[in-house]
Amino acid sequence: MTIATRSDAIVIGAGIVGAACARALAREGLRVLVLDAGFAAGGTTAAGMGHLVAMDDSAEQLALTAHSLSLWQSLRHSLPASVEYDACGTIWVAEDGEQLEAVAEKRRVYEEHAIASEVLDARRLYALEPNLRSGLAGGLLVPADSVIYPPRAALALLADAQTHGAVLREQCRVDDIVDHGVRIGGETLHANVIVNAAGAESGRLTPELPIVPRKGHLAITDRHPGFCRHQLVELGYLASAHVLSTESVAFNVQPRATGQVLIGSSRELVGWDAATNRGVLGQMLERAVEFMPMLARMSIVRTWTGFRAATPDKLPLIGRWLPIQGLYVATGHEGLGITTSLGTASLLADLVLGRTPVLDAAAYSPMRVLAAPAAAR
Numbered sequence: 001m002t003i004a005t006r007s008d009a010i011v012i013g014a015g016i017v018g019a020a021c022a023r024a025l026a027r028e029g030l031r032v033l034v035l036d037a038g039f040a041a042g043g044t045t046a047a048g049m050g051h052l053v054a055m056d057d058s059a060e061q062l063a064l065t066a067h068s069l070s071l072w073q074s075l076r077h078s079l080p081a082s083v084e085y086d087a088c089g090t091i092w093v094a095e096d097g098e099q100l101e102a103v104a105e106k107r108r109v110y111e112e113h114a115i116a117s118e119v120l121d122a123r124r125l126y127a128l129e130p131n132l133r134s135g136l137a138g139g140l141l142v143p144a145d146s147v148i149y150p151p152r153a154a155l156a157l158l159a160d161a162q163t164h165g166a167v168l169r170e171q172c173r174v175d176d177i178v179d180h181g182v183r184i185g186g187e188t189l190h191a192n193v194i195v196n197a198a199g200a201e202s203g204r205l206t207p208e209l210p211i212v213p214r215k216g217h218l219a220i221t222d223r224h225p226g227f228c229r230h231q232l233v234e235l236g237y238l239a240s241a242h243v244l245s246t247e248s249v250a251f252n253v254q255p256r257a258t259g260q261v262l263i264g265s266s267r268e269l270v271g272w273d274a275a276t277n278r279g280v281l282g283q284m285l286e287r288a289v290e291f292m293p294m295l296a297r298m299s300i301v302r303t304w305t306g307f308r309a310a311t312p313d314k315l316p317l318i319g320r321w322l323p324i325q326g327l328y329v330a331t332g333h334e335g336l337g338i339t340t341s342l343g344t345a346s347l348l349a350d351l352v353l354g355r356t357p358v359l360d361a362a363a364y365s366p367m368r369v370l371a372a373p374a375a376a377r
């Protein structure tokens, strides 16, 4: 295979993160080549839920998600209808009085980051979402959170990159990254900037990166328009996402533009075993039915799995990887890569161009993994 064009930047991976990075670099006038081992948007991006969410597991995570949400909001009117951008908001559901107290604290944290939210008592919760089971305490509505259809969003970002001169090569697996270059078969392609955006597989190309594939299941129902109107997530979701060593499930449902209900979510560390785990899938569906009993009467038309790129400290790896000349990484986004793709790309472009980013780049720098004790990697 011969890829003759000379590029300023080579982006490895055409998932939503690679697509966003390619777009940001191409818009800065760099000649960008995007390489994907499979097809654009065919990796984890095609398996994700598409919830654009302000997530507050840490100050750094909230800063990146909040910045990314503002970028999505600026972009939303230029996205094609097929991206199915739906500003439905999130409701974090509180099961009891104790969780409702946690809601007040969550609201305070959001307020510090200028993210609007509204505490819901039980009456207001049921007015907004009548299909939730009775006996819940209330919740927190975050109106600016949204939902998109991730593969279409990635393709829209790539199309924008292509209109700014980027070139996409699919079915083109990078074997190795070298100083200012990538090896594919016997050929070496050179560029000043190389971006490893290979998602859960990024650690195969840069083995020092502590990326672990974290499997998740999703299930989708047949069509019931209006059954739920917001992304609904149990307050315990963050705790289930935070613990890296165990398998966990949490109630997390999403209204799709088709009228289907997308049901998540699960987390497992089982290497690259993509097979459906009937036990975990069953627990996930049971949890969903506990919150929305009517789901038990719906048909599940499809289930699938995908791999999140997990890091030990729950933050992505974005920035220069100094051991290899010209190499940047943009990976480790776990369950937030759809949301944070745009923030990642803006941070990466600032670093490539030597500008001071809006966010504190040190918090996301991949170089932190070399400073961490080996046991933590």
Ligand SMILES: Cc1cc2nc3c(=O)[nH]c(=O)nc-3n(C[C@H](O)[C@H](O)[C@H](O)COP(=O)(O)OP(=O)(O)OC[C@H]3O[C@@H](n4cnc5c(N)ncnc54)[C@H](O)[C@@H]3O)c2cc1C
Residues within 6 Å of the ligand: 012, 013, 014, 015, 016, 017, 018, 019, 035, 036, 037, 038, 039, 040, 041, 042, 043, 044, 045, 046, 047, 048, 049, 050, 051, 052, 053, 172, 173, 174, 175, 197, 198, 199, 200, 201, 202, 205, 215, 216, 217, 218, 264, 265, 305, 306, 307, 308, 309, 330, 331, 332, 333, 334, 335, 336, 337, 338, 339, 340
């Ligand atoms: C069940 C589930 C639910 C999720 N829900 C959400 C959600 O609601 N909101 C949210 O923000 N995020 C969510 N996520 C996370 C989100 O889907 C990911 O963080 C995001 O898709 C990662 O995008 P990416 O571009 O880094 O990786 P990918 O989409 O996997 O793209 C990486 C690409 O790199 C290519 N590649 C790999 N190796 C090579 C190589 N050697 N050479 C060339 N190409 C290569 C692959 O073919 C692939 O196309 C969810 C994930 C899962 C699994």
